Amino acid sequence: EPEVTQTPSHQVTQMGQEVILRCVPISNHLYFYWYRQILGQKVEFLVSFYNNEISEKSEIFDDQFSVERPDGSNFTLKIRSTKLEDSAMYFCASKAGGVADTQYFGPGTRLTVL
Amino acid sequence: SQKIEQNSEALNIQEGKTATLTCNYTNYSPAYLQWYRQDPGRGPVFLLLIRENEKEKRKERLKVTFDTTLKQSLFHITASQPADSATYLCALERGSTLGRLYFGRGTQLTVWP
Numbered sequence: 128e129p130e131v132t133q134t135p136s137h138q139v140t141q142m143g144q145e146v147i148l149r150c151v152p153i154s155n156h157l158y159f160y161w162y163r164q165i166l167g168q169k170v171e172f173l174v175s176f177y178n179n180e181i182s183e184k185s186e187i188f189d190d191q192f193s194v195e196r197p198d199g200s201n202f203t204l205k206i207r208s209t210k211l212e213d214s215a216m217y218f219c220a221s222k223a224g225g226v227a228d229t230q231y232f233g234p235g236t237r238l239t240v241l
Numbered sequence: 242s243q244k245i246e247q248n249s250e251a252l253n254i255q256e257g258k259t260a261t262l263t264c265n266y267t268n269y270s271p272a273y274l275q276w277y278r279q280d281p282g283r284g285p286v287f288l289l290l291i292r293e294n295e296k297e298k299r300k301e302r303l304k305v306t307f308d309t310t311l312k313q314s315l316f317h318i319t320a321s322q323p324a325d326s327a328t329y330l331c332a333l334e335r336g337s338t339l340g341r342l343y344f345g346r347g348t349q350l351t352v353w354p
Contacts, residue, residue, distance in 0.1 A: 131284075158340055170285060170330065170344040183339050218284045222340055227273050227292065230340060232284035 129153045131233035133219050139239045143208050148236045150202045150219030159202045160220040160230065161194065163187070170218065176202065209240045243268050245345035247331055253351045260318040262348045264331030267312065271333035271343075274307055274314050279328045279347065288329075289316075321352045 132151045140146050152159050161173040174184045176194055193205045202221075206213055216235040222228040248263035264274070272293050277285035291298045291307045291314065298305045304317040318325050328347040334340060 160340065160342075162342075169346040170332075170342075172341050172343070175339050175341055177339070183341055185341075216282075220284075227290060227334070228340070229287045229290065230342065231287065232277075235282070235284050237282075 129231075131219055131221055131231050133217075133233040133236050135236060136234065137237045137239070139241065140209055142211060142240055146206050146209055146238065148204045148206075148217050148219075148238070150204070150233055151200050152202055152219065152221030153223075153231055154200070155223060156221035156231075157224040158182075158222045158228075159194075159196070160222075161204045162218045162220065162232075163215040164218065164235075165215045173204070173217075206238075209238075211240050214238055214240045243333060243335075243343040245331055245333060245343055247329075247345040247348045249348055250346070251349045251351070253353065254321055256322060256352055256354050258321055260321050260325070260350055260352070262316040262329050262331075262350070264314040264316070264345055265312060266333055269333075269335055270309060270312070271335055273334040274305075275332045275334065275342070276303075276305060276314075276316050277330040277332060277344075279330055281328075285330055285332075285344075318350075321350075323352045323354055326351050 159176040164170045175182045219233040220230040222230045244267040246265045275290045276288045279285045289305045306315045328349045330347045331345040332342040
C-alpha cells in the first residue's frame with residue numbers, strides 16, 4: 128500500500144540553525160500539507176500546497192518557514208532560523224484531490240532545538 | 242477561530258465493551274468531520290469520514306454519528322480490544338478543496354483485558 132515517507136525521523140539542531148525536513152508524498156497525489164504537534168498538544172496545520180504554490184498557511188507559518196517541491200516526488204519544509212519553540216513533531220500529509228478525500232499522514236520528523 | 246473539544250483526555254474501558262468518544266465544535270460548521278487514530282510517536286491514521294448531510298457512518302466495529310444541530314460527533318468502537326488502545330483525534334474540514342484540517346486534542350483510549 129502506498130504511504131507517505133519522511134526523513135529524517137529525528138533531527139537535533141542548535142537554535143538559530145536552518146533545518147530542512149523532507150517528505151515523499153504518495154505518487155499520484157496533488158495536495159500536500161505540513162502539520163506540527165508540540166508534545167502533549169494537538170496537531171496544528173501549518174501550510175497547504177497545490178499546483179506548485181502555497182494555497183493556505185496558518186499564523187504559525189511565518190517568514191521563517193518555507194516549502195518547496197523541488198522535483199516530482201519530494202516536498203520539503205525549511206525552517207530558516209530555528210527557535211526553541213519550534214521543537215515538535217512535524218507531519219507531512221498528502222491527498223489525491225477533491226473535497227473530502229482522505230489525507231494520508233507520514234510517520235513524522237521529531238525536531239529538537241537545543 | 243474553530244474550536245474543537247473532545248470529551249475527555251482519557252477513557253479506560255474493559256475489553257468487549259463499547260467505547261464512545263465525543264467531539265464538540267463551535268463556530269463554523271464543518272462540511273466534513275473525520276476521525277483519526279494516533280499511536281505514540283506516530284502520524285495520524287485515517288479511520289472514518291462523515292459528511293454534514295450524513296447522520297451515521299459505519300466501518301466494521303467503528304461507527305460515527307454527526308449531529309449538526311448539537312454540533313457534535315460521537316465515535317463508537319464496539320467489542321473493543323486491547324489493540325484499540327490509542328489516541329483518537331477528531332478533525333474538521335470546512336469543505337474547500339484546500340483540505341486544511343482542524344484537530345481536537347484527542348482522547349486517549351485504554352482497553353484493558
